[in-house]
Amino acid sequence: MVVFNIILFILVLVVILFVITRMVVIVRQGEVKVVESFGKYVRTIDPGLHFLIPILYNVRRKVSLKQTPIQIPPQSVITRDNVIVEIDEAIKYHVTDARAFVYDNEDSVTSMIQDCQSNLRGIIGKMELNEVLNGTEEINLSLYESVKDITAGYGLSIDRINIGEISVSDEIVNSMNKLITASRDKESLITISEGKKQSVILESEAKASEMQIDAEARAKQTKIDAEARAERTKIDADAEAARIAKITEAETARIKAVNQVIAESNLTDEMIAYLGIEAFKHVVENNANTVIMPSNLTEVGNVPIVKELWDKTSQQK
Numbered sequence: 001m002v003v004f005n006i007i008l009f010i011l012v013l014v015v016i017l018f019v020i021t022r023m024v025v026i027v028r029q030g031e032v033k034v035v036e037s038f039g040k041y042v043r044t045i046d047p048g049l050h051f052l053i054p055i056l057y058n059v060r061r062k063v064s065l066k067q068t069p070i071q072i073p074p075q076s077v078i079t080r081d082n083v084i085v086e087i088d089e090a091i092k093y094h095v096t097d098a099r100a101f102v103y104d105n106e107d108s109v110t111s112m113i114q115d116c117q118s119n120l121r122g123i124i125g126k127m128e129l130n131e132v133l134n135g136t137e138e139i140n141l142s143l144y145e146s147v148k149d150i151t152a153g154y155g156l157s158i159d160r161i162n163i164g165e166i167s168v169s170d171e172i173v174n175s176m177n178k179l180i181t182a183s184r185d186k187e188s189l190i191t192i193s194e195g196k197k198q199s200v201i202l203e204s205e206a207k208a209s210e211m212q213i214d215a216e217a218r219a220k221q222t223k224i225d226a227e228a229r230a231e232r233t234k235i236d237a238d239a240e241a242a243r244i245a246k247i248t249e250a251e252t253a254r255i256k257a258v259n260q261v262i263a264e265s266n267l268t269d270e271m272i273a274y275l276g277i278e279a280f281k282h283v284v285e286n287n288a289n290t291v292i293m294p295s296n297l298t299e300v301g302n303v304p305i306v307k308e309l310w311d312k313t314s315q316q317k
Helices: 002-023 098-103 108-125 129-134 136-152 170-265 269-285 297-301 304-316
Strands: 024-027 031-037 040-045 048-051 058-064 068-078 084-095 156-167
Touching (some): 002 024, 024 031, 031 098, 040 098, 058 098, 084 108, 108 136, 108 156
Antiparallel strands (some): 024 048, 031 040, 031 058, 068 084, 084 156
């Protein structure tokens, strides 16, 4: 009887300990636990100490809320220019809704990976190989934008997607190297041609500028020469006019002096006429002089004394 009581006590104690262990639930930081009641979702409990009624409530699953990295194996993708490349991806995600993560999808992580692979094939299929090799940041952004709303539907949030290594076949690599070499040669030829073209243009512009400067210089020199000749002609004309004015002034003064002497000599008109004839005779006899006949010379011959003097002179000769 004593043994039976001991065994019964031990069984009761075990049951009590079992019930206590099932009642006490400890949730660690960075985690949550999903609680069910007879297979139905009840609530999500946060980090800390919690008590649940055994049998009536039980913990269905522990869910980590920490950021989780995952490496997606490489997959073959065809580009728009029909080149097969292998691309791997690295994803960082965290759970945002524990209920949806547990109940809305049988395997939310696998679904996320499949969504990323499917959308990556669609993105790469719209790009050429050069765009893929040089546009990893654009691919990351496009992939993130295309899957973030899908994964949010089953309680996941993608923090970052990184495209890893992009591999192509050796044949494609050799073809690309040849293409790059040809492109560089083409660019080099274009650069050389552009340099020659610019040199010819600069040389032509320099010659044109030189010709323009020479023409402007010649025009300026011609203008200076013409102005100098005009100034010299003006000076010569002014000098000639001054000389003529001086001669005229001297001649006028001389005539005035002669007229004054004649007026003061009290000579008669006959004497003045005689003196004029004598002076004219001496002028005619000088071969070096140019004789200008007065318009009234015939009238002078009609004067009796002049006619007599002229006849006498002719007889003497």
